[in-house]
Amino acid sequence: MDRTPTMTTTPQDVRRVACVGAGVIGGGWVAHFLARGYDVTAWDPAPDAEPRLRRLVEAAWPALTRLGLAEGASQDRLTVTATLEEAVADAEFVQESAPEKLELKRDLLAKLDAATPAGTVIASSTSGYPMTDMQTGAATPGRLVVGHPFNPPYLIPLVEVVGGERTDADAVAWASRFYEAAGKSVITMKSEVPGFIANRLQEALWREALHMVANGEATVQEIDDSITEGPGLRWAFMGPMLTFALAGGEGGMAHMLDHFGPSLKSPWTRLEAPELDKKLYDAVVAGCDEEAAGRTIADLVAERDQGVIDVLRATGRLPHRREEAK
Ligand SMILES: NC(=O)C1=CN([C@@H]2O[C@H](COP(=O)(O)OP(=O)(O)OC[C@H]3O[C@@H](n4cnc5c(N)ncnc54)[C@H](O)[C@@H]3O)[C@@H](O)[C@H]2O)C=CC1
């Protein structure tokens, strides 16, 4: 294990955060950290990165205002820098959200490691790569962790935190405490599992959905309705395990397993991913357009943001950990 130089700032005292890669997720992180009162620097190589990022933050701000901004929180505390080095030069925490390409992540994390002050933890938003595979080019890999968020990071509380083989356990613990101080709900994983926990589950559902569209067994709309009108209502506040324990009545999970366990062997699920050929691609895109029924992506983002806030409020999770923050 490569020791991380002692972390220079305690997780609760962090004031300056750098976000590298400012698309859907990086921009969402920027909005979250600004709303929590941090100074944020951001860098993204795209020529239109700054206006695009500022538009994203502006669009998220009404939802964040409804949630309650931290004292002093302001969009003016965002600085978009011309270089990666400037973005991270004074950072007390770095969140990388560049495209999901292994070689790109490897090179970028090595560059970030070289440019970031010693003792600053660097987290990757990757949705599935193990840190062990991404930290190979870094001189001090001990401070590199995965901090996997959920879209949009400014509203969905969960972050999955896990280190790689060469990550220092102190860096993982530090990152988990930092995210909690920044208002997130954290699962600190003990070992590296590709896709972490939630994406393993989501991908299984997603694979089945694509197979059903490919085989003409269900439409995009039916797949979405089957979740929003069904299990999704329960999953917002009770996970799939405890929910199924109730399917066993007074006998709980034990009876549920005795009763329905054998059907696990029924050939209900296809473990292999379907071929994402043009026909399936077009069917899924057209199905989503039809379901959107003229609503733009911006309309849907606003609808989703309000929906998430309503669910958090209705299930007693507002303000999420706000009182513990900073
Ligand atoms: N979109 C999603 O729902 C989620 C995505 N993630 C992860 O977040 C990361 C970013 O994904 P998205 O924001 O969806 O992608 P995106 O395509 O929206 O944004 C990626 C951004 O990275 C920038 N970029 C390109 N090359 C770069 C480089 N060398 N260094 C820094 N930035 C660079 C692009 O200009 C773009 O603005 C990925 O690792 C992805 O797996 C994690 C959770 C959810």
Ligand SMILES: C[N+](C)(C)CC(=O)CC(=O)[O-]
């Ligand atoms: C689609 N995705 C795999 C990039 C999704 C995630 O990683 C998490 C999320 O927001 O659902």
